[in-house]
Amino acid sequence: xxxxxxxxxxxxxxxxxxxxxxxxxxxxxxxxxxxxxxxxxxxxxxxxxxxxxxxxxxxxxxxxxxxxxxxxxxxxxxxxxxxxxxxxxxxxxxxxxxxxxxxxxxxx
Amino acid sequence: xxxxxxxxxxxxxxxxxxxxxxxxxxxxxxxxxxxxxxxxxxxxxxxxxxxxxxxxxxxxxxxxxxxxxxxxxxxxxxxxxxxxxxxxxxxxxxxxxxxxxxxxxxxxxxxxxxxxxxxxxxxxxxxxxxxxxxxxxxxxxxxxxxxxxxxxxxxxxxxxxxxxxxxxxxxxxxxxxxxxxxxxxxxxxxxxxxxxxxxxxxxxxxxxxxxxxxxxxxxxxxxxxxxxxxxxxxxxxxxxxxxxxxxxxxxxxxxxxxxxxxxxxxxxxxxxxxxxxxxxxxxxxxxxxxxxxxxxxxxxxxxxxxxxxxxxxxxxxxxxxxxxxxxxxxxxxxxxxxxxxxxxxxxxxxxxxxxxxxxxxxxxxxxxxxxxxxxxxxxxxxxxxxxxxxxxxxxxxxxxxxxxxxxxxxxxxxxxxxxxxxxxxxxxxxxxxxxxxxxxxxxxxxxxxxxxxxxxxxxxxxxxx
Numbered sequence: 001x002x003x004x005x006x007x008x009x010x011x012x013x014x015x016x017x018x019x020x021x022x023x024x025x026x027x028x029x030x031x032x033x034x035x036x037x038x039x040x041x042x043x044x045x046x047x048x049x050x051x052x053x054x055x056x057x058x059x060x061x062x063x064x065x066x067x068x069x070x071x072x073x074x075x076x077x078x079x080x081x082x083x084x085x086x087x088x089x090x091x092x093x094x095x096x097x098x099x100x101x102x103x104x105x106x107x108x
Numbered sequence: 109x110x111x112x113x114x115x116x117x118x119x120x121x122x123x124x125x126x127x128x129x130x131x132x133x134x135x136x137x138x139x140x141x142x143x144x145x146x147x148x149x150x151x152x153x154x155x156x157x158x159x160x161x162x163x164x165x166x167x168x169x170x171x172x173x174x175x176x177x178x179x180x181x182x183x184x185x186x187x188x189x190x191x192x193x194x195x196x197x198x199x200x201x202x203x204x205x206x207x208x209x210x211x212x213x214x215x216x217x218x219x220x221x222x223x224x225x226x227x228x229x230x231x232x233x234x235x236x237x238x239x240x241x242x243x244x245x246x247x248x249x250x251x252x253x254x255x256x257x258x259x260x261x262x263x264x265x266x267x268x269x270x271x272x273x274x275x276x277x278x279x280x281x282x283x284x285x286x287x288x289x290x291x292x293x294x295x296x297x298x299x300x301x302x303x304x305x306x307x308x309x310x311x312x313x314x315x316x317x318x319x320x321x322x323x324x325x326x327x328x329x330x331x332x333x334x335x336x337x338x339x340x341x342x343x344x345x346x347x348x349x350x351x352x353x354x355x356x357x358x359x360x361x362x363x364x365x366x367x368x369x370x371x372x373x374x375x376x377x378x379x380x381x382x383x384x385x386x387x388x389x390x391x392x393x394x395x396x397x398x399x400x401x402x403x404x405x406x407x408x409x410x411x412x413x414x415x416x417x418x419x420x421x422x423x424x425x426x427x428x429x430x431x432x433x434x435x436x437x438x439x440x441x442x443x444x445x446x447x448x449x450x451x452x453x454x455x456x457x458x459x460x461x462x463x464x465x466x467x468x469x470x471x472x473x474x475x476x477x478x479x480x481x482x483x484x485x486x487x488x489x490x491x492x493x494x495x496x497x498x499x500x501x502x503x504x505x506x507x508x509x510x511x512x513x514x515x516x517x518x519x520x521x522x523x524x525x526x527x528x529x530x531x532x533x534x535x536x537x538x539x540x541x542x543x544x545x546x547x548x549x550x551x552x553x554x555x556x557x558x559x560x561x562x563x564x565x566x567x568x569x570x571x572x573x
Contacts, residue, residue, distance in 0.1 A: 021342060032357065041451060048363060051334065051359045052194050054334075055333040055356045056197050060147050061201070064151065079165065081207060082166025085201075086170025089174065090171045091177045103473070
């Protein structure tokens, strides 16, 4: 929750407030440590591929870069960034789903 | 819009939290998918002046490729694919950093430097390119190594670290040039050179790392792809990317730490290539009293056993023997035998590899036992069957010195009889002799894992008649 409040603050401050942005990074990292502390080994792979899919969040950055009226080169780069991030997102989530489904069906 | 991003961030955190428990993991992944959708849709409706053709085409093409890859990959190829997807994520972040230089309003003025766009943005730009490209090329080297291709580092010994240090220093200097130069032509050249050198660094760093260390490398690269995303967030000033990237970065780091602990090695030791050299000890094949047996004889042994533990390793995945091993387990259970699977934390080529593989063939969750819980029970076990594992059951780990000294192992030698299914006496990735094979209670079956297990299944069925 702290990280969320800080993220809000950082959104208002944007890049001028260097300190706050880095602070957000640090707090989010600590939150990450807290969250993943005790994961059963069974879930190591799904957790890895699930968080791998999440790292495709950079697709948001890629979309922002695809401004109209920019040079063809800039647009090509943005296009490629979207494509690769989406491969990461869709591939990652689908594979994780597939794995988790095979965990699930045994419990019946 | 900020509030929708906040909601997405919250859902990501919530989703990861749910992913850490077996009961809620499926829901967790679903929540995280919704968060991603929310983040993308929010971005699409908030930002004006977007180039819709580029975006829609990109989303469709990328999504389709991702879906095909996910559908077509066999469970046994999972480690490779996770590595490859990771690489793509890192690459996307690097591309975002480069593309943002081209569209930055400040930089439209030919006299402005990258530094003029703000300190955080300026420093994060080369950093994102570096981490992103290292993640890309490192992941692909890992991909090929996991696929069984051998790769040797072109430089040997201490010179190797020197080479990496020189490349690192060069990237640092180029980054400074990229940030400080007032000429946009020079900025472009610096950027291209950073891309090339970072790519080379990724290749060189992963190349010397041995196959047994791959779980560490794969989870570390996973962490890098998160950090690359966070760095890209700093470049474009998006707290969403910073928070979510940092979460992925740390979760990957924790997995890496767990893997290192399971091998009793430090992260530095793995990365600098302690046993990654893939050397083979001189006496590695020097065995004195090997007792070889056949699947039929093992079946007889199993017939009289009341407690059996199966130890799977990477060889099980290679032979695709996960289904037949379950068949054997089920047969024995039907005869009233207590069957369990002992899973070493670094068995296989990625964290939790064996769990996924056995889950695919419907082995019930409660039959999978962690190392710490089953080790004290080996002395009450009649038969241990080792399928394609080697270093994780090597008693040499109990010695004070040696490449795997101190690594926690499965104490299989405490069982009454140990059956090792292995194609030859070739050493494992650590490249050392396994004294287990020489022990009095150890029997070797020199066959492919699938073939051997099928033989046992057939024979156990015969005996039941």
